[in-house]
Amino acid sequence: MGLFERDTDIYRDRDALREDYQPAELVGRDEELSTYTSALQPVINGEQPNNVFLYGKTGVGKTAATRYLLDHLREDAEEYDDIALDIIFLNCDGLSSSYQVATHLVNELRAEHNQISTTGYPLATVYEMLWEDLDSHGGTVLIVLDEIDNIGDDSILYQLPRARANGKLEDTQVGLIGISNDFSFRDDLSPKVKSSLCENEIHFPAYDATDLKAILKQRADVAFHDGVLEDGVIPLCAAYGAKDAGDARQSIDLLMKAGDVARDDEATTITEDHVDRGRTALERGRIEEGIRGLTEHGHLVLYALVTNDLEGETPIRSRDVRPRYTRFAELAERDPLVPRRMRDHLSELAMLGIISVTERNEGRRGGTYREYELDMPVEQVLSALSETVKLVGVHESVVELAEDAMPDLTTSVASTEGGDETDGEERPEADRSDASLASFE
Numbered sequence: 001m002g003l004f005e006r007d008t009d010i011y012r013d014r015d016a017l018r019e020d021y022q023p024a025e026l027v028g029r030d031e032e033l034s035t036y037t038s039a040l041q042p043v044i045n046g047e048q049p050n051n052v053f054l055y056g057k058t059g060v061g062k063t064a065a066t067r068y069l070l071d072h073l074r075e076d077a078e079e080y081d082d083i084a085l086d087i088i089f090l091n092c093d094g095l096s097s098s099y100q101v102a103t104h105l106v107n108e109l110r111a112e113h114n115q116i117s118t119t120g121y122p123l124a125t126v127y128e129m130l131w132e133d134l135d136s137h138g139g140t141v142l143i144v145l146d147e148i149d150n151i152g153d154d155s156i157l158y159q160l161p162r163a164r165a166n167g168k169l170e171d172t173q174v175g176l177i178g179i180s181n182d183f184s185f186r187d188d189l190s191p192k193v194k195s196s197l198c199e200n201e202i203h204f205p206a207y208d209a210t211d212l213k214a215i216l217k218q219r220a221d222v223a224f225h226d227g228v229l230e231d232g233v234i235p236l237c238a239a240y241g242a243k244d245a246g247d248a249r250q251s252i253d254l255l256m257k258a259g260d261v262a263r264d265d266e267a268t269t270i271t272e273d274h275v276d277r278g279r280t281a282l283e284r285g286r287i288e289e290g291i292r293g294l295t296e297h298g299h300l301v302l303y304a305l306v307t308n309d310l311e312g313e314t315p316i317r318s319r320d321v322r323p324r325y326t327r328f329a330e331l332a333e334r335d336p337l338v339p340r341r342m343r344d345h346l347s348e349l350a351m352l353g354i355i356s357v358t359e360r361n362e363g364r365r366g367g368t369y370r371e372y373e374l375d376m377p378v379e380q381v382l383s384a385l386s387e388t389v390k391l392v393g394v395h396e397s398v399v400e401l402a403e404d405a406m407p408d409l410t411t412s413v414a415s416t417e418g419g420d421e422t423d424g425e426e427r428p429e430a431d432r433s434d435a436s437l438a439s440f441e
């Protein structure tokens with residue numbers, strides 16, 4: 001028997017739950033698809049295409065609807081001899097300027113051997129190349145810019161829709177489809193860009209539990225063997241999804257995680273318990289990712305708050321977190337931030353859902369103040385902070401937890417100078433070998 005053995009009791013086709021799977025039909029988006037279809041109709045009529053702007057929160061089907069309709073459009077256009085349709089799909093993640101978008105578009109239009117460098121030309125030259133390449137292409141070209149809000153300036157969003165009117169294009173008809181999940185991007189567009197890019201706006205609202213159930217059912221039928229899902233599983237995944245953000249991607253991920261947990265258990269059915277465990281695992285991943293993305297000072301503030309929490313000091317005011325934070329910064333050989341900047345980090349942690357904030361009144365004449373406490377299991381937070389703990393040292397309050405939460409913790413030499421004025425902790429033993437210990441006196 002090999003080390004790996006095929007286990008197919010649960011999944012018939014697990015890939016149907018992956019991000020890149022394109023469902024044959026989109027569920028529950030009839031109204032949006034009908035508006036979108038009308039906006040694309042001029043392409044089939046051989047007319048100048050409309051520009052379309054899709055917006056809505058993440059995971060609500062904007063990209064899926066675009067791929068679905070454009071696949072159909074491409075297929076249907078082949079029925080007409082007088083229509084030559086080409087579609088360029090560009091995800092703007094990582095493309096932070098019109099210049100970068102324009103060079104990528106030029107390269108999409110050019111053959112492999114004729115690509116241009118993505119740096120070094122004046123913007124006007126890149127535009128000239130773009131108009132020339134587009135115009136020599138002929139027919140209709142639809143340009144989809146997904147995650148369009150990454151583009152830091154709106155030059156290309158102004159130029160593309162107007163290229164024909166400005167005499168830059170004669171033989172090619174260009175349509176622009178912009179997709180964004182950033183509502184402020186749309187609101188902040190300059191009026192001249194808004195009037196052309198947003199001539200057909202389609203809003204994709206968040207899904208409710210009923211929509212999500214239908215979407216999950218469609219995927220589950222392909223992904224799992226018959227009879228594997230217990231009755232409550234899809235409603236539970238849908239209920240969590242609707243409560244969180246109405247995001248189909250999140251619900252599908254949860255269903256897949258539940259399937260994986262069941263598979264690891266060598267179970268033959270997926271139960272609600274598998275969903276709950278899957279949710280905990282995903283949540284852990286999300287927190288860890290959020291914490292890892294913070295700056296070093298964000299980590300130090302959070303580590304300070306973790307130790308306050310373990311000592312039963314939370315909810316706690318920012319000024320009372322400060323001495324511990326300052327000491328940790330010193331141990332990490334960093335200059336502590338001023339109180340206001342430290343508070344900004346607390347606010348950021350609250351925004352990420354890692355800690356919670358409560359506004360309190362200071363009595364009859366006083367103003368309001370804020371108190372902070374951890375809003376996530378301390379073990380998870382600590383395990384995501386392992387690099388910071390290594391840098392600062394293991395605070396006494398976390399010694400016990402550290403062994404479980406950070407098994408990879410290596411011994412580090414702790415500084416013994418300086419002090420944390422507010423608390424008189426005992427100095428930890430310096431020669432413990434199971435973890436690095438810092439002096440926080």
Ligand SMILES: Nc1ncnc2c1ncn2[C@@H]1O[C@H](COP(=O)(O)OP(=O)(O)OP(=O)(O)O)[C@@H](O)[C@H]1O
Pocket residue numbers: 018019020021022023025026027028029056057058059060061062063064065180181215218248249252
């Ligand atoms: N109506 C639907 N029917 C079937 N599957 C859907 C539907 N809506 C979304 N999905 C699926 O949910 C996942 C996320 O959808 P999609 O990528 O289209 O979201 P989005 O709105 O473009 O999000 P983002 O703004 O994050 O890019 C994809 O796997 C997609 O296939």
